[in-house]
Amino acid sequence: MIKLKIDSYEKILNTIIEGIAIIDIREHLIYCNEAFLALTGFSEEDLNDGQVALKNFPREDQDAIRYILKTGVNGQEFVLQTTVSNKKNGHRKPVICRIYIVEDTDSSIKQLCIALSSLKDLEENDPNGVPREIAALRKAFISNVSHELRTPVAIIREAVSLLGDATLGELNDSQLHFVGMALKNIDRLTNIINHLLDLALFEKNSVDVVIEPVDLKVLIAQLQKKYCQVAEQKSLLVDWQCEDPLPDMMTDGKKLLYILNNLIKNAIQFSEKDGAVIVNVKKSADGKNVCILVKDTGCGIPASEVEKIFDMFYQSNRVPGPGERGVGIGLAIVHRLTQLLKGQVEVESVEGSGATFRVTIPTIYE
Amino acid sequence: MELSDEKKKVLIIEDETELLTILQIRLSNAQFEVFAASNGTAGLTLAQSVQPDIILLDIMMPGVDGFTILREIKGADATCDIPVIVVTARDRIEDSCLLEGAEGFLTKPFDYKELEGTINRLLVS
Numbered sequence: 488m489i490k491l492k493i494d495s496y497e498k499i500l501n502t503i504i505e506g507i508a509i510i511d512i513r514e515h516l517i518y519c520n521e522a523f524l525a526l527t528g529f530s531e532e533d534l535n536d537g538q539v540a541l542k543n544f545p546r547e548d549q550d551a552i553r554y555i556l557k558t559g560v561n562g563q564e565f566v567l568q569t570t571v572s573n574k575k576n577g578h579r580k581p582v583i584c585r586i587y588i589v590e591d592t593d594s595s596i597k598q599l600c601i602a603l604s605s606l607k608d609l610e611e612n613d614p615n616g617v618p619r620e621i622a623a624l625r626k627a628f629i630s631n632v633s634h635e636l637r638t639p640v641a642i643i644r645e646a647v648s649l650l651g652d653a654t655l656g657e658l659n660d661s662q663l664h665f666v667g668m669a670l671k672n673i674d675r676l677t678n679i680i681n682h683l684l685d686l687a688l689f690e691k692n693s694v695d696v697v698i699e700p701v702d703l704k705v706l707i708a709q710l711q712k713k714y715c716q717v718a719e720q721k722s723l724l725v726d727w728q729c730e731d732p733l734p735d736m737m738t739d740g741k742k743l744l745y746i747l748n749n750l751i752k753n754a755i756q757f758s759e760k761d762g763a764v765i766v767n768v769k770k771s772a773d774g775k776n777v778c779i780l781v782k783d784t785g786c787g788i789p790a791s792e793v794e795k796i797f798d799m800f801y802q803s804n805r806v807p808g809p810g811e812r813g814v815g816i817g818l819a820i821v822h823r824l825t826q827l828l829k830g831q832v833e834v835e836s837v838e839g840s841g842a843t844f845r846v847t848i849p850t851i852y853e
Numbered sequence: 854m855e856l857s858d859e860k861k862k863v864l865i866i867e868d869e870t871e872l873l874t875i876l877q878i879r880l881s882n883a884q885f886e887v888f889a890a891s892n893g894t895a896g897l898t899l900a901q902s903v904q905p906d907i908i909l910l911d912i913m914m915p916g917v918d919g920f921t922i923l924r925e926i927k928g929a930d931a932t933c934d935i936p937v938i939v940v941t942a943r944d945r946i947e948d949s950c951l952l953e954g955a956e957g958f959l960t961k962p963f964d965y966k967e968l969e970g971t972i973n974r975l976l977v978s
Contacts, residue, residue: 637942638869641961645875648965654882677962684944716967 506571506582506603508540509589512556516540517598526582526603528574543572544584552586556599561590571603581606636680644673682816685745696827698852701736703777704729706744707768710751722761725751730769734777738852742824746832749817750781750844757785757842770850776830777850782843788836796834797822821846828852860886861976864905866896866922867940868914876909879965885972893917897925900932907972912941912950920953927954936975940968 497520500507506523510516519529527543541549548569555565565586570579587600649655651666658666707729718725736743754764762784771778788796797818825832830848863885867873873889880887888903890896893914900908908926912919919939926932938957939950947958957971 634942637961638872641942641963642869642872642875644962645872645879645965649875649878652965654878673962681944 504604506601508601508603510540510556510599510601512597514540514553514556523603526571526573526580526605528572528576533574543574544569548584552584552599552601555586555588556597559586559588559597559599561588561597563588568606634684637677640673640677640680644670644677647673685820686816696739696852697741698737699740701738701740701743703733703736703768706740706747707733707766709744710747710766713748714751714755717755718764721755721758723755723758724763725755726763726765728765728767733768734770734774734850736777736848736850738828738848738850742828743848746821746824746828746846746848747779747781749821750779750846753817754781754783754785754842754844758783759785771847775850776847779846779848780843781846782841784841787838787840788834788842789838793834793836797832860884861907862886862888862903862905863907863909863972864888864890864896864899864903865909866890866893866900866914866919867909867911868892869911879969880972883969893919893922897922900926900935901929904931905935907975908935908937909940909968909972910937910955912939912943912946920949923950923953923955938968938971938975 500520501522503520504522506520506526508516508519508523516529516533523529524531541552544552548567551567555563559565567584567586569582569584571582571584572579583604583606585602585604587602588597589600590597647666647669650658651663651670707727711725711727714725717723751764751766754766758764764784765780765782767778767780767782769778770776822832825846825848828848829852830846832844832846834842834844836842863880865873865876865880865887867876867889868891870891873891877887877889888899888905890899894917896908896910897917899905910919910922919941923937923939926935926937933954936956937954938959939947939955940959940961940963941950942961944960950958956975959968959971
């Protein structure tokens with residue numbers, strides 16, 4: 488029964504186009520499928536030799552795999568873009584190498600499962616020249632790294648603000664000044680991380696529009712709650728002018744929230760202390776659209792920059808408030824999301840007199 | 854924090870020990886009685902034995918993750934009424950955490966004042 492099962496697994500593994508190999512802690516090859524043999528040029532006899540497992544990788548990647556084998560824990564996954572040489576013809580082929588740590592919890596025997604995908608095959612399948620696999624990996628990398636960055640940033644922020652709060656003893660004015668400088672830049676870093684995550688998420692979900700009933704009033708209340716404290720800290724007046732009742736919408740609520748959130752966040756960010764922000768939400772005269780206006784009293788946008796303001800990674804020369812500087816992603820995503828919801832976004836601005844963003848979104852997405 | 858004469862008990866379940874230490878200092882200073890666990894299993898045991906007034910819970914932890922702990926806390930009679938604030942580096946999981954029964958949600962890096970405000974709000978309600 489068990490024998491039959493193992494045979495079945497082997498048959499399945501031999502139908503896979505990825506090269507699969509299992510390596511033990513002594514770097515001995517203990518199993519590989521036919522695709523692995525074809526990629527590396529190994530023969531059945533080589534398998535008996537055992538110590539051939541890592542020889543086909545470049546030296547630096549051999550070291551990387553050894554390090555993973557030594558330090559990795561059960562369930563961990565790693566991905567390397569590397570090359571693998573073919574013993575028979577001497578050719579070196581680019582591959583994506585996925586490495587999984589497999590540990591038997593009872594016996595503590597650690598093994599590495601290596602899965603090799605030939606990059607040439609992937610490239611041939613990709614219409615844009617960028618291997619699909621690589622593009623996906625890049626996006627996943629941005630997303631994962633950004634999340635990983637948040638924890639150390641949280642610790643640094645808490646440690647520094649602990650000093651600033653005089654919990655551990657009073658600081659003099661000069662020391663407080665530098666603690667404030669550190670905090671300001673930690674918040675700036677957080678902002679960048681958040682934008683990177685937005686970008687990763689946008690790229691992942693840019694095509695899907697999830698249509699659902701949207702209660703605009705609830706959405707606005709959510710934003711009011713979110714920004715009341717920030718506005719108060721900055722002595723900013725945020726005037727929420729919302730028509731009552733607001734029309735029932737059928738659209739993608741999460742995308743709409745992102746659009747509103749970004750415009751309001753920007754307006755607060757760019758407004759000077761003691762300034763004012765107006766958020767006006769109403770339905771259009773024919774009732775087919777919802778019109779949202781977000782107006783700030785910041786420094787405005789120079790005429791030469793208005794056209795570029797929605798470009799990805801474009802950073803306006805607008806001087807935002809203390810500690811806040813964008814990375815040129817927020818407005819670009821707002822623009823693309825508005826288009827996805829079949830709406831429009833426009834900006835009007837006179838340098839020195841603030842900016843007004845107008846968004847028009849169809850009440851019912853069709 | 855002057856909700857009553859008796860100190861309120863806060864349990865922090867967080868695998869990042871440095872953050873755990875800072876939060877311990879902060880919350881002790883704010884007159885809370887603080888209990889700390891650096892992994893999910895220890896946190897769950899403490900939740901059952903200490904019966905804290907509120908729990909701060911990280912989600913991404915090695916071993917038993919925060920979601921499992923949240924489900925265990927909210928699924929047991931002895932602990933289901935203890936308010937839980939999820940404090941995590943993962944965003945966009947707020948809905949899932951609230952569905953699992955968490956009463957509060959904060960994304961790292963958080964503002965300590967916001968955290969203390971959320972704790973006090975939940976303790977009053």
